[in-house]
Amino acid sequence: MRLQFVTGAMIVCVVSSVAQAQGPYTGPWDSAADAAAEKSVVKLGATRGLEIRATVLTIPSLVRLAATEILTPAIAVAQQSAQATKVNRFTLAEGRVSFLAPPDFTALTAAELVAKYRRPDPSRRVVANAKRTTTIRYEMGLEAPSSDMEEGRKALAAGYEQLGKLKWVVNKVSRIRGREWMQFEFTASPTGVEFHNIVQVSIYEGHLLIFTCASPSTDFPSFEQALRASMATITITP
Numbered sequence: 001m002r003l004q005f006v007t008g009a010m011i012v013c014v015v016s017s018v019a020q021a022q023g024p025y026t027g028p029w030d031s032a033a034d035a036a037a038e039k040s041v042v043k044l045g046a047t048r049g050l051e052i053r054a055t056v057l058t059i060p061s062l063v064r065l066a067a068t069e070i071l072t073p074a075i076a077v078a079q080q081s082a083q084a085t086k087v088n089r090f091t092l093a094e095g096r097v098s099f100l101a102p103p104d105f106t107a108l109t110a111a112e113l114v115a116k117y118r119r120p121d122p123s124r125r126v127v128a129n130a131k132r133t134t135t136i137r138y139e140m141g142l143e144a145p146s147s148d149m150e151e152g153r154k155a156l157a158a159g160y161e162q163l164g165k166l167k168w169v170v171n172k173v174s175r176i177r178g179r180e181w182m183q184f185e186f187t188a189s190p191t192g193v194e195f196h197n198i199v200q201v202s203i204y205e206g207h208l209l210i211f212t213c214a215s216p217s218t219d220f221p222s223f224e225q226a227l228r229a230s231m232a233t234i235t236i237t238p
Contacts, residue, residue: 088102088103088127090125092209097209097236097237098233098234099138101127104130105136106127107126112132124137125137133216133219134214134227135215138210138212140209142207152182152201156182156184156201157171157184160188163186164188164189165188167186169186170185170186180202182202184197184198185199195215195217197212199211211234
């Protein structure tokens with residue numbers, strides 16, 4: 001039952017990010033579709049309880065980041081190409097978990113979240129590009145049903161395969177900086193518009209730590225480098 005709940009919740013994370021209304025495309029959410037998905041999860045009984053905060057830091061140069069972060073090639077590329085001096089650092093678990101969003105991404109306001117979701121969740125946070133079409137959703141609060149990462153990967157993958165026209169790019173468990181992550185990457189079009197999704201899931205303090213990037217497949221090439229660089233900045237401290 002716990003795995004069924006988590007699988008259902010993760011599907012909602014993706015479907016609610018790509019659902020759209022019939023007619024002109026208005027963004028990665030549709031209220032009716034999202035409400036239906038949320039209703040299904042409510043029946044399963046979600047448990048959330050960790051606070052999420054977002055802050056904006058301004059630093060003289062991205063080069064200073066190298067002194068405090070273990071840089072991956074993706075981050076180095078992002079630093080070399082970035083021109084802005086404002087860096088968005090978003091945190092969870094009282095700052096013990098953080099990541100850097102692309103320089104031009106901003107957090108959805110409370111009003112935007114209310115407009116996009118009929119049942120706003122206090123733990124739901126999303127950052128997006130100016131047009132609000134490409135997003136990074138991050139949250140921590142769902143209780144992990146098991147510490148077995150491979151079991152979790154299989155359960156979540158089975159759930160994702162229920163999405164329309166899914167094509168796998170990545171489906172594995174990887175160890176990154178000493179921590180195991182379930183990594184999923186796929187394209188799917190459950191509402192008619194194909195989205196490219198990058199999902200990373202780990203377990204931290206008994207809860208699922210989830211990062212979900214979603215971008216229309218037509219736009220993904222323009223955002224791919226920035227999204228991968230952002231995911232490479234995820235930092236977790238004890």
